[in-house]
Amino acid sequence: MPKLNDDAAAPHLELAEKRLRSLVDISRAFSKEVELSALLAVVARRTSDAIGTERTSVFLRDPECRELWTVVAEGELREIRIPEDAGIAGWVAMRGEPAVVSDVTNDPRWNKEVDRKTGYTTRNILCVPMDDAQGERLGVFQCLNRTQGSFTEDDVKFLQAIASQAAIYIQNARLLEARKQMFDSLVDTLAETIESRDPLTAGHSRGVMRYAVGAAKKMGLQADDLEVIRYAALLHDYGKIGVPDHILRKPTVLTPAEYEVIKKHVLHTQQILARIHFEERLRDVPAVAAHHHERLDGSGYPKGLRGEDISPGGKVIAVADVFDAMTSRRHYRGPMSVNQAVELISDGAGSQFDADVVEALKRYLVEEGTLSAGD
């Protein structure tokens, strides 16, 4: 591979090369960290290294409070909040232009307050705006105290490149989060509206979700599995939409024929959920939801699955479902006490229910104070 070999240019070339390499590294960091502040902390550290500066801070705008706050401030664990127009960061946030200040003590824009609070001594500052695609100002990137000399035009461009990438990342993260919230709120609303046909079951899906996720955490299940259980629990009774009012709300014991209709809701749930294009990591939701009436010994429905053929998430929801139902009022009986319900579920551990799940649910109930530790 041909090499550039102008010796006189070598030190500067090294710098240019180093910076290009830093940009590549930083670009890659953007795709590796999932959590925004952790990512920006990595970016800030690499930016300080690449530019040769003591500290890099990232301020985000809080439009409601008209403030700037530090999502990252190297060397400072506390969040710093300043009025949106205060200091050099505020000037940049308002004007949308970079600021290069070689001696802050000579700059009238300088806000001494922050140094006074943090005990840090700022000598010089480079600060650039961070704007999203629609030109909205998300915040500013700021480097403090260049270790050698003053900030250069190259530094400005370099920091602008970083701020551009960060802006894309932040905007994407917000869009992804907004879309997730939209989906989650629709799932929540759906679960509640399905229950709204029968006031006595109001809150059941949410209850099952709480107990199932609580137990699953105690079992050490990981984030993606917990999410699958969360959605499957909220949606497990979706198929009840196909059960007629007169059976759903019947105040007396169901006939065998009516019970058969009720039992079909599990198949309906699975058929309905199979039509939802869950993200890859959530693709087990329909199967997990479809297992909530299966029993370890094969006596459940709709398939009479046994042991390992039942999904782990399905086993968790089965216990949570029965526990929430037993401790709630129904048309044909009053609510059972927590102790009674725990006893009945413990009796079924190993036959109807997975014993690990039953233990995990008990631990969760003790932890949240619903059950006393001795029970």
Added chain:
Amino acid sequence: MPKLNDDAAAPHLELAEKRLRSLVDISRAFSKEVELSALLAVVARRTSDAIGTERTSVFLRDPECRELWTVVAEGELREIRIPEDAGIAGWVAMRGEPAVVSDVTNDPRWNKEVDRKTGYTTRNILCVPMDDAQGERLGVFQCLNRTQGSFTEDDVKFLQAIASQAAIYIQNARLLEARKQMFDSLVDTLAETIESRDPLTAGHSRGVMRYAVGAAKKMGLQADDLEVIRYAALLHDYGKIGVPDHILRKPTVLTPAEYEVIKKHVLHTQQILARIHFEERLRDVPAVAAHHHERLDGSGYPKGLRGEDISPGGKVIAVADVFDAMTSRRHYRGPMSVNQAVELISDGAGSQFDADVVEALKRYLVEEGTLSAGD
């Protein structure tokens, strides 16, 4: 602002500066284009400019077909498809290492086929892999024919920086799309399952959506407005979940009391939809859905709004709703012909319905062949 001023290094510094500037520009491009292939076309053009190369291509992997295909191939409008391991692009895609080839005729990996098909003469190639955060290979970036000399190590690093950014963008775009599909499929499924309580209304929400979006397009409404109308149409009868079976499926004319219960579904729809955290651009969905039984002259329900107080989207859905209902079978009557329905709606134009919407719906029906142009 201090300037670097080593004269001997000037030409190379200019190059380094130019490249840093290109990187900033390209970073910004990533946040401006919404459509993937349009974005990558801009990135390819700027990459060619920055590196000084005739053409830049972006190949994406198609794992199912085990092929690489050009989402962008500068100077070539047709999509080029090659086996995933063919040629230098294939070598890079398989190995995950960059390839720098100063004379393709001397390289055994060279695949002459593509030049033969396109009539282009490739002399030299720089090709780098494009991997996502999990290390999955998304495709490759390829520059053809450097205008002066051979590709350098700097070129490799520069192209890697671009490919890293493109990978983040592509992965984000796919994640956003997956999340949108998840939400959309839940909305579709929800609309269908609510209708499933009454087989005669099956497909109604979808029909209203089709007529409403069709008419709205004819009226020149823009993408975001069309999306609001789409969701509002699909969800406009969500509130019917609160209407009991015996009223919903009653085969004879409703009593005034039963009709009052039916009318409440609009308020329920609005209350339910208000709990969904729609993305900013979709925030009007609940209000638009809530207006589908309002009438221009104030004789509608639930609020008896008039004229401009009814949202434009609500006016469109009102017409689409009545048209779909009239042309479908109901418990108490058979379906009306399209001509009859259009006539009745036209009679209501200016009093019950917005005249522009009625005209737009007619144009849509003519265009799709449901209505003949003379009617």
